[in-house]
Amino acid sequence: MILAKTGNEALAYAMKQVNPDVVAAYPITPSTEIVQIFSNYVHDGLVDTEFVAVESEHSAMSACIGAAASGCRTMTATASQGLALMHEMLFIAGGLRLPIVMAVASRSLSSPLNIHGDHSDSLASRDSGWMQFFCESVQEGYDTLFQAVKIAERTSLPAMVCVDGFILSHCLERVESFEDKKVRDWLGTWRPNWSLLDVARPILVGPATMQDYYFEFKRTQIEGMNRAMPVIEAVQEEFAREFGRGYGVIEEYRCEDAEAAVVLMGSACGTMREAVDTLRKQGKKVGMVKLRVFRPMAHEQFRRALARFKTVAVMDRMDTVSSWGGALYTEIGSALYHLPERPKLLSYVYGLGGKEFSPADAAGILEGALAGHKDELVTYVGVR
Amino acid sequence: MARLKDLCKNPELFSSGHRACAGCGEALAVRQVLLAAQQPVVGIMPTGCTEIFSSIYPHSAWQIPMIHTAFETAASTAAGVETAYRFLRKAGRMKEDVKFIAFGGDGGTYDIGFQALSGAVERRHKFLYVCTDNEGYMNTGIQRSSATPYGAHTTTSPAGKVVPGKRQHRKDIMEIMIAHEVAYAAQTTIAFWSDLVTKVGKALAADGPSFLNVLVPCPLGWGHAGDETVKLSRLAADTCFWPIYEWDSGRYVINHQPREKLPVEEFMKPQGRFRHLFTQEGGAEVVAELQRHVDAKWALLQKRRECFGAD
Numbered sequence: 241m242i243l244a245k246t247g248n249e250a251l252a253y254a255m256k257q258v259n260p261d262v263v264a265a266y267p268i269t270p271s272t273e274i275v276q277i278f279s280n281y282v283h284d285g286l287v288d289t290e291f292v293a294v295e296s297e298h299s300a301m302s303a304c305i306g307a308a309a310s311g312c313r314t315m316t317a318t319a320s321q322g323l324a325l326m327h328e329m330l331f332i333a334g335g336l337r338l339p340i341v342m343a344v345a346s347r348s349l350s351s352p353l354n355i356h357g358d359h360s361d362s363l364a365s366r367d368s369g370w371m372q373f374f375c376e377s378v379q380e381g382y383d384t385l386f387q388a389v390k391i392a393e394r395t396s397l398p399a400m401v402c403v404d405g406f407i408l409s410h411c412l413e414r415v416e417s418f419e420d421k422k423v424r425d426w427l428g429t430w431r432p433n434w435s436l437l438d439v440a441r442p443i444l445v446g447p448a449t450m451q452d453y454y455f456e457f458k459r460t461q462i463e464g465m466n467r468a469m470p471v472i473e474a475v476q477e478e479f480a481r482e483f484g485r486g487y488g489v490i491e492e493y494r495c496e497d498a499e500a501a502v503v504l505m506g507s508a509c510g511t512m513r514e515a516v517d518t519l520r521k522q523g524k525k526v527g528m529v530k531l532r533v534f535r536p537m538a539h540e541q542f543r544r545a546l547a548r549f550k551t552v553a554v555m556d557r558m559d560t561v562s563s564w565g566g567a568l569y570t571e572i573g574s575a576l577y578h579l580p581e582r583p584k585l586l587s588y589v590y591g592l593g594g595k596e597f598s599p600a601d602a603a604g605i606l607e608g609a610l611a612g613h614k615d616e617l618v619t620y621v622g623v624r
Numbered sequence: 625m626a627r628l629k630d631l632c633k634n635p636e637l638f639s640s641g642h643r644a645c646a647g648c649g650e651a652l653a654v655r656q657v658l659l660a661a662q663q664p665v666v667g668i669m670p671t672g673c674t675e676i677f678s679s680i681y682p683h684s685a686w687q688i689p690m691i692h693t694a695f696e697t698a699a700s701t702a703a704g705v706e707t708a709y710r711f712l713r714k715a716g717r718m719k720e721d722v723k724f725i726a727f728g729g730d731g732g733t734y735d736i737g738f739q740a741l742s743g744a745v746e747r748r749h750k751f752l753y754v755c756t757d758n759e760g761y762m763n764t765g766i767q768r769s770s771a772t773p774y775g776a777h778t779t780t781s782p783a784g785k786v787v788p789g790k791r792q793h794r795k796d797i798m799e800i801m802i803a804h805e806v807a808y809a810a811q812t813t814i815a816f817w818s819d820l821v822t823k824v825g826k827a828l829a830a831d832g833p834s835f836l837n838v839l840v841p842c843p844l845g846w847g848h849a850g851d852e853t854v855k856l857s858r859l860a861a862d863t864c865f866w867p868i869y870e871w872d873s874g875r876y877v878i879n880h881q882p883r884e885k886l887p888v889e890e891f892m893k894p895q896g897r898f899r900h901l902f903t904q905e906g907g908a909e910v911v912a913e914l915q916r917h918v919d920a921k922w923a924l925l926q927k928r929r930e931c932f933g934a935d
Contacts, residue, residue: 261711264704290711292703295743299700302740305693306668306704312711314704332693436689437709439664439720446692447681457681 245415247378247408251317251343251401252277254385256287257423260341261312261430264292264303268322269355270405271345275317297322301329301340308338309445311435313389316340319405320347323361327368330398334369335461336446339392339399339430342370343385346506346557347405348593356594357405359506359557363534363567369461371399371468372535374505378403378413380532383485389427391475395468404507404557406594418483426482468536489538491530492545494520498527500609501546503572504555505531508590508597512555515602526606531568539575546576549583553609557591565589565618586614590621597622626660626821634659635687642685643677647850649840649857650674650756652814654727657754657836658688660824664722667691668705670698670732673763674756696736698728699744699753706749723828724751730771731761734795745804745833752827752834755797758842766845770795773865774917775910776897778845783900788910793917798837802871807832810870812879813839815857819868819879826872839866847896859891864922869929876929885922888915 245253252274255263263282265275275293282291294300297318308314318326323344333340346362348354362372373388375381381403388399403409436445449457472489480486494516495501504512509530519526529545529552531538546552554573556566564570565587576582588605591597601621608614637658644651650673658665667690669675675692678685693701702724712718728737733755741753760778761767768781774793777783781790801809807830810823820838827834841856843849848856860866861880865888868880889911892898901907 261715262704262707264707288711288715290707290714292707292747294700294703295739295746298696299703299740299743302693302697302700303704303707305697306691306701306706307708307711308704309691310705310708310712312708314708328694329697336693436666436691436705437712437718437722439666439689439722442687442689444679444684444686444690444692447679447684448676448692449681453681 241417243415243417244412245378246273246410246412247381247403248273248345248410249277250378250382250415251385251403252281253417254382255315255343256281257418257420258313258315258386258389258427259287259424260289260315262290262292262304262307262314263316264294264300264307265316266294266297266300266318266322268297268319270347270357270409271317271319271343274343297325298329301326301333304340305329305333305336305338308333308340309336310437311432313430314340315342317343319345320349320361323365324349327365330365330368330370332446333398335457337396337461337464339396341385341388341392341398342400344400344402345405345409346402354593355405357407358592358594360592362400362402363558365400366535366567369397369465370535371395371397371533372402373399373533374402374531375408376507376509376530378408378411379415380487381408382415382417383479383483383487386423386427387475387479391468391472393430394475395464395471397464397468402506407507465536469538472533487532489533490541490545491532493528493530495527495529495545497525498549499525500551500553500606500612501527501529501549502553502555502605502609503529503531503546503568505534505568506557508555508557508602511597511599512602514599515606518599519603519606524606524610526610537571537575542572542575543579546572546583547579547581551586551609551612552583553586553588553605555588555590555605559589559592584612587618588621589618595622626818631659631821634662637661637665637687638678639685639687643680644673645844645850647843647853648677649814649842649853650729650758651677652853653754653756653838653840656814656817656820657725657824660821661723661725661828664720666705666722666724668698668702668724668726670728670737671695672729672732674727674729676763695732696740698726698732698737698740700740702726702751702753703744703747703749706751726751726753728753728755729762730755730757730759731769734770734797742804745801745806748832750832752824752836754836754838756838756840758840758845759794760842760845762842762845771797774914775901777900778897783904788900788904788906798871801835806835808834808870808872811837811866812868813857813860813866815854816861816868816880823870845897847899848894852894856891856894859886862886863888863891863918865891865918867922867925869925874932876925876932878925878929888918
C-alpha cells in the first residue's frame with residue numbers, strides 16, 4: 241500500500257507492524273510523535289504491546305533493558321538530550337547483549353539549545369556497543385526498522401535506526417508499506433535462549449567483574465560486533481527477496497568512472513544525489529558513497545570503494561570538537577590508512593543544528609573534491 | 625506472626641559465602657526478606673554494596689533470578705521486568721505467579737534512584753521495593769546521603785574543626801512513599817526479624833507497589849564492632865530514632881512501642897560516626913538537636929496513628 245507519511249509516522253507505523261512485546265519511551269523533540277502515535281495504537285487495541293510511559297529517557301532505557309533481559313522483543317524511540325541522558329544505559333544494553341531496537345530522530349545537543357537535525361546525538365553514542373543505521377529517506381527508515389529487529393536478534397546486539405530530525409522525522413514522503421502479516425511472518429516471534437523470568441533456571445544478569453574477567457567479557461562483545469556485518473548483509477538480502485527493496489551497507493552512486501567522490505550519510509544524501517547529477521551533466525566526473533551502517537564500521541567496504549580515488553570529501557553533520565573535524569572523517573581516515581596508496585581526504589562539516597544544506601553547497605563540496613585540495617583542514621559549510 | 629521454627633525450614637535463597645563485611649546489616653536484611661518470600665521471586669538490584677558482595681563473576685549468592693543494571697535504576701529496571709512479566713502472562717507464554725523485589729541502598733533509593741522509584745510507583749508497577757538503609761554511601765567509602773542523620777561524620781560531612789558532621793536532618797522517605805499512595809509501606813530493622821518477615825508477606829500480597837524501609841547498621845560506616853549490629857538495630861528502635869511502623873490501607877500502625885523510650889545518645893554512643901559529638905566542644909548541642917528532631921518525628925507519628933490509626 242502507498243502511504244503519505246512523515247518519518248515519525250512511518251517509524252511508529254513500522255513499530256505497530258512489528259507489534260513488539262514491550263515499549264518503554266519518553267517524549268522528546270523531534271521523536272515525540274513516534275511515542276504519541278504508538279500510544280494511540282496501544283490504546284486503540286491495534287497492538288499487543290505493553291507500553292510504559294516512563295518518567296525519563298534514562299528510565300526508558302533501563303526499563304527496556306529489564307524487559308529485554310526478561311525475553312521480550314523491546315523497542316523505544318528518542319533523540320538528542322534524551323539519547324544523551326540514556327548514555328549510561330546504552331553501554332549496559334550493549335554489554336548485556338540485549339537486542340533492543342531504538343528509533344532515533346537525530347538532533348543537535350545543547351548548549352545552545354537547538355531542536356533541529358544533526359548527528360551530534362547519535363554519533364556521541366557510537367562507542368556504546370549499538371549497531372547504528374543512518375537513513376536517507378522516510379522509506380529507508382521504515383524498511384530499516386524491520387531489518388534492525390532481525391539483525392539485532394540474530395547478533396544479540398542492540399540497534400539504533402537513525403533518521404535526521406525534522407528533515408526526515410517531520411517531512412511527508414511517499415512510503416510503500418507492507419502488510420502487517422507479511423512483516424510479522426518475516427520477523428517471527430522472539431524466543432531468546434535465556435530469560436530472567438525463567439524461574440526454573442535462575443540466572444544472574446549484570447554481574448560485577450574484576451580485572452580477571454572484564455576484558456574477556458568485552459572481548460566477546462567486540463567479537464559480536466566484528467561478526468555483525470555479514471549478518472547485516474544477509475538480512476538485507478533476505479529483506480530484498482521478501483519485500484523487493486535492496487540496500488547495501490554502503491551505496492556507490494555514479495562512482496564507476498568518477499575522479500572524485502564524496503562520502504556522507506543521512507538525509508543530505510538526497511541533496512548530494514541531485515548535485516552529482518547536475519555536475520555529471522556538466523561533464524564533471526563525480527560520485528557519491530553513501531554510508532548506511534556506521535556501527536559496525538564498514539571499513540572493508542570503504543577500502544574497496546574509495547581506494548581508487550585521488551580525492552575523497554568526507555561530510556560530517558557533527559563535529560567532535562577536537563580540532564580534527566567530524567567522526568566520519570576520522571573513521572574513514574583510519575579505514576583507508578593501511579592502503580598502500582590512499583586518497584587524499586577533505587573534511588567538511590555541515591548542517592549543525594539543522595542549518596540549511598542546499599544543492600549549491602553540495603555542488604561546492606563536489607567541486608572541492610574535484611579540485612583535490614583546500615586550504616583549511618576542516619571546512620565549515622555555510623557558517624556565517 | 626512469623627516463627628523461627630517455620631522459617632528455618634525455608635530454603636536459603638541468599639547463599640552464605642558472599643563477600644559482605646562481618647556484621648553487615650544489609651546482608652542480614654536481604655536474607656530475612658528472601659526467607660519471607662517463598663513463592664517464585666525475581667530480584668532487581670542497583671550498583672552498591674549488595675551487588676558487589678553478592679555478585680562478583682563467576683560467583684553469585686542469589687538462588688533467585690537477579691538483574692543488576694546501574695546505580696539509579698533499581699526501580700526503572702524493575703518496571704521493565706514487571707512489564708515483561710505482564711506481557712508474557714497476557715500472551716500465554718508464562719504461567720508462574722511471580723513476585724518482584726528490588727533491593728536498593730539509601731543512596732540508590734533516597735538520592736540517585738529517587739526519580740526512577742517515584743516514577744515506577746506512580747505507574748503502579750507491582751513490585752516490592754526494599755530500601756536497605758545504612759544511612760550513607762558505604763560502597764564508595766562512607767559519604768553522606770540524604771538518609772544520613774544530623775551530626776553524623778561521613779567522609780563528605782566530616783567532623784571538622786568548625787563543622788561537626790552533617791548539618792541537615794535526614795529525608796523522610798516513608799512519608800514521601802506514603803504520599804505516592806503505595807499499596808503498602810512499612811519501616812523496620814533487622815533486629816525485629818519476625819516483624820520484617822511479616823511485613824514482607826504483606827508487601828508481596830499488596831495489590832500494587834509496596835515499600836519497605838529497613839535500617840541496616842554498617843560496622844564500617846557507622847564505626848562499631850561487627851557483633852553490635854543487632855544491638856544497634858534494636859537501640860535505633862528503642863530510642864525511637866527508627867520507629868517500627870507500617871502504613872496499611874490508609875492506616876498507620878506502630879508495631880513497636882518501646883517499654884521505655886531511651887535517649888538517642890544510647891544509640892549514638894557506641895558508634896564512631898558520632899564520637900566527635902561526645903568528645904568535642906559544641907557536641908552536646910548537636911546531640912540535643914538530634915534528640916529534638918527524633919522526639920518531634922516520634923510525636924508526629926503518634927499523632928498520625930491517632931488520626932489515621934488502626935484502633
